[in-house]
Amino acid sequence: MEGKGGNRICHSKIHILRQFFTIALIFSALSCGNKKDQIKIGVSIDATTFPVYTLMKQALMENSEKYGVKILWNDVQSGDRSLIPIARELASVKKMLKAGIKVLIIKPVSFKIYPILRETRRFKVPVISLDTLPTDVPVTGHIKVNEIDLGRKAAENAIEILKLWYPLKKPTERWNVIVLEGAVGVEKLRRIVLGIYEALDQYQQEIQVVSSPQVSGADAAFDTVSKTIGKYAGNIQAIIASDSELAIGAIQAVNISNLLYNPGWNTDPEKRKGFAYVEKKGIVTAGVGAGKEACRLIFKGEHVIEIDERPYQRALTALETALDVLEKKRFPSDGLVSIGLGKVAVKYSPIRVVTKDNIREMEQMWADIFR
Template sequence: MKVKLQVIFPLILILTLLGCSTEREGIRIGVCVADGGKVAYMEIKRGMMEEASRLNVELIWRDVSLRRKGESTVVAERRFIYEMFDKGIDALVWNPVTPDPKFDYVIVKKAVQENVPIVSLDEYPRRLKVSLLVEPNYVEMGRMAAGIAAEKTLRDRKRANFIVIEEPRGNENLRRVTLGIYDVLDGYQGANLLAGVHAETPFRALGLINALLTRYADNVQAIISCNTNVMPGVIEALRAHGLLDKTIT
C-alpha cells in the first residue's frame, strides 16, 4: 500500500504505518536527505526534531550536502545510511541524491537485509516499494511566505508593489509554492503585482530584478521568491539600487 501525505511533520504517522509503537523505548529513525539546506527540508527537520523530542524517539539526521571534501554524493549517501543501519535504526526516511535505480537498489537491498522499512521523502525512488511518501505541503509553504511578506509590507501603507520570482520551468514542487504565493496575494486588496518572472540561477535573478527595479523606478516594496537558491542575485540587485534595507524579501 502506498500512502501519500502532504504534511510537513508526520513522524507519528511514520511510526504508526511502519508498526512502531510510540510507547516502545529506544526507537531510532534515520533520515538522509540530498540537500538539507533547502527550505522544505529545513522545515521538515525542525518539525521532525520537535516531534521526536515529544515522542521520545531518537532522530538521526544526515545531509549529503555536508559530505567530506572530495567525497561524491552517492558515496556519502551510502556511507551515511550504512552508518545508520549499524546504529540499529527502526526505519529509514530517505530522499535519494540521484534518480538512477542502480544506486537506489544497493541501499534498498541492504535495507531488506537489515529488515529496515523505508519511507520515501518528497518523491518515489524507482524500483522502491514504500509504505509512505512524506511530502511537504508546498502550497502552504508559499502561502506562509506570501502572508509574512504581505503583512510586513502593508503594515504601514495601504498599497504596495510586489514582484514574484516563480518556479524554474518544469519544477512541479516549486510550481505549487508559487501557486500558494499567488493565492495569498490575491486576497490582499492593497497588494499590487508588478511582475511574475522565472529565474533558474542567481545570475538570472540579478538581471531580471535589476531590469524590473529600473523599469518601475525602484518603486518595489516586496520581492517573494519560491526558490531560495536565487536570492543572492535578488539581494545583489537590491543592493545596487540602494533598496536592501527598504524592500521586503
C-alpha cells in the first residue's frame, strides 16, 4: 500500500510540474508575441561637431528605448573623406535604407536633395528635413523653430522688464531702444527681426527705436552700441539683438558705459525671482540663440534675456513627428512653407526664455560655464 501511495504522490508532483511549465511557456509565448521589433529611424546630419547637433544626438540616443526605436546615426562630416560631402551623404543614406529604416530625418548638406529622395521613394520611406529645408523637391515635412516667435519673445520679455524698471509717467515719454538687426541677406535673422518689430509695433507710442544697424559680429555690435550710447548720453533703456553674438558685443559696450544691471544675488530670496527687485537697474539686454558666452553673462548677472531654441527638445519633436507619420500616415503640420516648387508642411519645435531665474536649465548644453 505504501508503494502505491508513494507512486500517487510522485505522479501528483509530476502533474503539478507539467502544469507549471505549461503556464510558463504560455506566458513566454505571449510575452514574445507582444514584443514589437524596434522601429529603425535614420538620422543624417551634415556636421555633428556643432554643440547643437551633439545635443540632438544625445537626445535621440537617450530616449530611443523609451520611444521603442533604434537610431541609425550618420554624421556626414566624419564619413568617407575620399567622397565629396554630397556623395558621402547619399552613400550613407543608401546604407541606412538597406538596413531597414522606416523614416529618414535629415539636415542635408545641400538645399538640393533629389538624388536622396529618389532612393527613399524606392523604399517608400518618408523624409523629414530638420532645420535646413530642401528647395528642389518637397519632403514629407520640415521641423524647425519659428524664427518670428524667437524675435517676438525677445522683444516682449524686454518690454515687460521696461515696464517694471522704467514706468512711463507722461504721454510724451518714450523708451529708447536699439535693435541690432544682424547681417543683410541671412533669412533666419530677417525673420527674427520681423518678430522683434512685430512686438515693438504694439508699443508705437511708448517705444522709439533710435538705432537699427544691420551689423555682423560682436565687434561691430560693440562699436555701434558704444556710439549710440554716447550720442544719447546714456539714455538708452533696451537693446534687442537678433543673435547671441551681437548681444555679447552690446553687453560689453553697456559695461564700459557703466550701465549694466545688477540682479543683487544677496537680496531676500523671496524677492530674488523676476525683475521687480534688483540691486541696480540698467539697460535691458535681450538676445536670441542662448549661445555659450551669452548664457555665461546671464549666469554672471550681466545679461538679462536670451531666447533658447532648445535643440534637445527639437530632436525629440523630430522623432515624435516621425512616429506620427508612420502611425497616422500624415505629417502633424503647424503650417506651410514655400519652396518655389510648392509648399511643404512645417512643424515648429518649442522655445524658451532664459533669464537669471532658470539659467541652470542650460547646464545640459553648456555645463562648463557653471563650474
